[in-house]
Amino acid sequence: MWYVLVTLLVFVVMEGITWLTHRYVMHGFLWYLHEDHHQKGPGFWEKNDAFFVIFAIPSWLCIMLGSMNQNYWVVSIGAGIAMYGFAYFLVHEIIIHQRIKLFTRSNNRYIRAIRWAHKMHHKHLNKEDGESFGMLIVAKKYWDKIRRDEKLKAV
DSSP states (O other): OHHHHHHHHHHHHHHHHHHHHIIIIIIIITHHHHHHHHSOOSSSOOGGGHHHHHHHHHHHHHHHHHHHTTOHHHHHHHHHHHHHHHHHIIIIIIIISOSSOSOOOOOOHHHHHHHHHHHHHHTOOSSSSOOOOOSSOOOHHHHHHHHHHHHHHHO
């Protein structure tokens, strides 16, 4: 039971870690890797995809080394990171950017809010003056925008 709680706690904490990493690392000293995500070039792959490997390494190490040493709370940490990575892939790559075409339209309010927040993030083509650095938690102002849009459609 404790291992499940550790896994879920790590999953939740990863949203904060992702926000901080996105704001201060990706839009900071590793902008070189993230820049092509904001200024899309030709082709499917981006240098930004290297962050998948960067985030996967601690997860893999925790799962592998924790298993080898029978430290299952460490395995739980790795599992929480991996679960967040899967959620990130699903939300960012499939739902938002549609790099894999599975969900092209949705009337779901959460999906519309998260897409709008990400669109506002991408309106900034350089590393400065960004907004909306998180992934799964949507700020109130983006929810408010979606609600306003719904009211306008109803009229």
